[in-house]
Amino acid sequence: MSISPGLIALVVVGVLVVLLLVWFTATFNKLVRQRNQVRAAWAQTDVQLKRRYDLIPNLVETVKGYARHEASTLEAVTAARTNAIAAQSRDVAGRAEAENTLTASLGRLIALGEAYPDLKANQNFAQLQRELAATEDKVAYARQFYNSAVQTINNTVQTLPSNFVAGVTGFKAEQYFEAAGGERGPVQVRF
Numbered sequence: 001m002s003i004s005p006g007l008i009a010l011v012v013v014g015v016l017v018v019l020l021l022v023w024f025t026a027t028f029n030k031l032v033r034q035r036n037q038v039r040a041a042w043a044q045t046d047v048q049l050k051r052r053y054d055l056i057p058n059l060v061e062t063v064k065g066y067a068r069h070e071a072s073t074l075e076a077v078t079a080a081r082t083n084a085i086a087a088q089s090r091d092v093a094g095r096a097e098a099e100n101t102l103t104a105s106l107g108r109l110i111a112l113g114e115a116y117p118d119l120k121a122n123q124n125f126a127q128l129q130r131e132l133a134a135t136e137d138k139v140a141y142a143r144q145f146y147n148s149a150v151q152t153i154n155n156t157v158q159t160l161p162s163n164f165v166a167g168v169t170g171f172k173a174e175q176y177f178e179a180a181g182g183e184r185g186p187v188q189v190r191f
Contacts, residue, residue, distance in 0.1 A: 027156075027165040034153035038174050041146035045177060048142045052135045076105040143177050150174040 080101045087098030154173045157166040166172075 024165055027162045028169055031153070031156060031162070031166055031169065031171045034149070034156055035171065035174075037149045038146070038153055041142070041149040042177075045139070045142035045146045048135070048138045052139055055131055055135055073105070080105040147176050150176050 080098070083101060084098040153171075156162045157171050157173050
């Protein structure tokens with residue numbers, strides 16, 4: 001029994017069509033998975049950014065309460081020191097008064113340190129710094145993860161032959177997250 005060349009050609013074309021459909025479907029599914037990865041990565045980035053936005057005001061306000069208390073003591077010491085230096089040209093009574101004021105303000109500072117051995121303000125500043133550093137690290141990691149997911153899908157969307165499937169099915173290159181200021185820019189904390 002002989003197989004006709006037309007039948008062989010038909011089988012070859014059929015196999016090629018099936019292989020093309022399998023490749024098309026696999027590429028489409030790959031693009032969908034990559035798009036979903038980009039969306040998930042962005043969601044994680046956004047979560048970390050929102051965490052940063054929520055964290056900073058709360059921590060700054062907490063620290064401000066302690067810093068205000070400590071700042072008044074430090075301001076009193078600084079003012080007393082400035083007055084004591086300026087009093088060097090005064091008479092003995094004026095200078096003694098300035099030095100006594102400095103001694104009293106230093107005493108308040110020492111008493112504050114003795115009353116709070118761990119000086120809560122220092123703990124809060126350290127806590128604020130740790131929390132900010134941890135949050136910034138998480139934001140940087142999330143941004144890196146997102147940009148890596150974007151790079152993966154962009155490579156698929158922009159390279160042959162998968163760019164054919166991407167074009168036919170409406171997949172487009174995604175944008176990288178490059179924080180350059182504005183709402184999602186780096187956090188600036190001033191005390």
